[in-house]
Amino acid sequence: MDLHQLLSGIDVRADWIGLRYVKENTGFRLVRDGKPEANTRESKQGVMVEVLVNGQFAYYGTSRLDKPGIQAAAERAVKLATAASKYSLHSFGTDARPVAKGSYSSPFQTAADAFSPGELSDLLIKATAELKVSDKVVTTNAMARTVETESHFVASNGSDVEQKYLMVSADYSAIAHEGSVTQKRTDGGLLAKSYQAGMEVFNEADVLARCRNIGAEAVELLTAEECPTGTMDLILAPDQMMLQIHESVGHALEIDRILGDERNYAGWSFVRLEDFGKLQYGSPLMNITFDPYVENQFASYAYDDGGLKAEKEFLIKDGLLIRGLGGMESQLRSGINGVANFRASSWNRAPIDRMANLNLEPGNSTQDEMIAAVERGVYMTSNRSWSIDDYRNKFQFGCEYGKLIENGKLTKTVKNPNYRAISNPFWRSLKMLGNRDTFEVYGTPFCGKGEPNQIIRVGHASPLCLFDSVEIFGGA
């Protein structure tokens, strides 16, 4: 299929026309207790035809990839844009779609087809055997997800961007049960081990060692004490900081949310347009970057789906909010500086403001210094529960595994650790920040937003963090 030829063959009157072809193959393998649960591959392809007429964009997503199909889609999109332009929320010019030319290929060492279906399935079977460290482990799961994506964007202003990705996510989990206690441990929670990488992720020795540890920790939690209740210090591991950054920074800084687009679904934001350049979001230790070029991070790319070139930018510098998460449309609507984050989940959805790689930059403290600084507190790792309000203020998060910290030392393991707080006061209570040795990179395929709904991949990296005086509690 020649996208340039399809574009030049379109005969409609529009100020701008864009075609975005996406082909994505998602392979998914799941083994439970040594037996195959799923061996599947979803293959999707289609073209998003977008036009600008009278200041209004309209789209037609079609799986018909031939010339008549694209022409019909463009004609319908022009009719929709013309009809809607009487009621436009904002009248856009062609500057909403900058000229973009370039390409991107995600890094990997071992190609997707280097592992046969049989080999990968065998590894997952071995993984479930390793997870079952004792009879108390009642359920084991090993899962591998590989995504191969090609996107090609061409537009009437000369834009031409090809981006190719190979992305791998894996998770290994064990459920342990004894008496009336049930505990689950995974490999970092929330499919956090999601990377732009190749099949080198499935290094057998490494996978099996991790599985033994996951199984052992699930069993350890069966006899662990309940997490204590009280207001005390909290140290969060980077795999929980992923969710903390995502929910209480990322979504709050999306300019389309601040402009109200999401008020009927994901919600609004406590951040207002006038807060940029003024709001002390967190303690001076807090530096948040939009960084599309971290090696192997899950949501790296060169251009967003509107054609804006992706660059690293500070959104929060020394705790001060300075920039928003908004692509060209949001920047034009709001007058606020943004980033290249106008992204669509696939060919069948129009782009909106999304997170991509959104990271907390490392500080200077070692892990030992941070633990030594805590008189009484809890260390928590691996997210298992998440909920936050529609303004991104009042959150409650739970983790799989906790450790009590007493007089500067990690002591007993605790189960069902939870905490709740309000975003700005919480981030202002960040009192120690781990150094680069504590910095870890994670991602997740599952961020939901938008009407119609879209699930998109995001990446978050963070060092270890110590927060002062947080409300902490245990299970049911």
Place this chain on the structure above:
Amino acid sequence: MEKLFKQINQTIMAELRDGECLGLGFGGEQSAFTRINAAKVRQIGNVDEADLGFNLILNGRRATGSISLSGDLDEDLSRARGELQRLRTEVVQLPEDPYLVLPESKETSRSEKHGNLPDAEAIPGILLPAMGNVDLTGIWASGRVYQGSANSSGGYHWFASDSFSLDYSLITPSEKMVKATYAGTEWDQAAYEAFLADSITKLELMSLPPKKIEPGDYRTFIAAAGVSDILSMFSWGGVSEAAIRQSESCLGKMRNEKVKLSSLFSFSEDYSSGFAPRFNGNGEVAPEKTTLIDGGELTNTLVSTRTAKEYGVESNFASEGESMRAPSMAAGSLKESEILASLGTGVYLSNLHYLNWSDMIGGRITGMTRYACFWVEDGKIVAPIENMRFDDSIYSFLGENLEAVTEKLQINPDVGTYDGRELSAVVCPGMLLKSFSLTL
């Protein structure tokens, strides 16, 4: 679309080799979307898509997949043959699957529901003028949704349905909100305008100065829209038989420790409303009604044929994930006119938001109040409340703290569009709780 599905089905099934069993699943939609912010058009577009799922079984092994369909028969046959070939190469490499379910249901069914929907280009003009000066944000979705299933034993099902929905929030200048969904199959301009006018009237109540309440346990009324969010949690670590067996269900306590919920709480999978098709991905047809919780006792779970085979129980032809497709909670006796008086002093919650298990095995759910939520004193609405976080166990609020259930049932259509436009709806009443824990 059905013609395309039938032609691919006939051709591909005829090309199967000895020993191969195949199930095909068709899904598609022709959808018009209009995204609205501040009663203006934010984004508008159409999406036409269709996909074909494959479930290939050979020698006790299974490989599955799906492809996008273009709508052109020759192109799609070529893609379908390519996918079948890929699955043949893969299936022989996979381990044997002891819980394999052969797609051998021979049942057939056909349902096509035609509605009366506005043209996509007409939508802004028929929706927006009636909004006047109110700040309305939301999503219009309309068009036809298709589902089909066929297998190499001759089973065949087809379901097509037209529908529209306008799911919206109305917002006051002080940022208080009311939520509503106008949905149906036959567009009626006058009925739409009356429905919208009614929600604008409700918004006026929200202009009272808000009251901030402290964390604590409160007498609480949760309206049907909020109850439907709670019931939807049972699709995730809830009524699935596999989840209970694998220690990943909030209902494990009911099975293993014989814990009961309130006798006022009865809950079933009930297809009689007709929103969702009764056939699953294997072409198996679920009973019209399966009672799951009856008077507070766990009587049935959702059991797929795969789970049935693994644990030696009987299948009720649930989908492979054993999630609910037609959740329905039984009505009670609390009259609409008596809700506020029965609540007395406490909180009235119209909607909830962002629910999650804070302790799945313990049955504890956390989430937020959202939209029209009020402080009520002596049976009278006094003020809207600031949004609050709740964190409470189903074994309390659906147990001894469930005081009454409303007489009126409400249909709450699922307007979700992640995997395409959803077809289901939650049918449920509102409920009055003696105590509900608000924590932040």
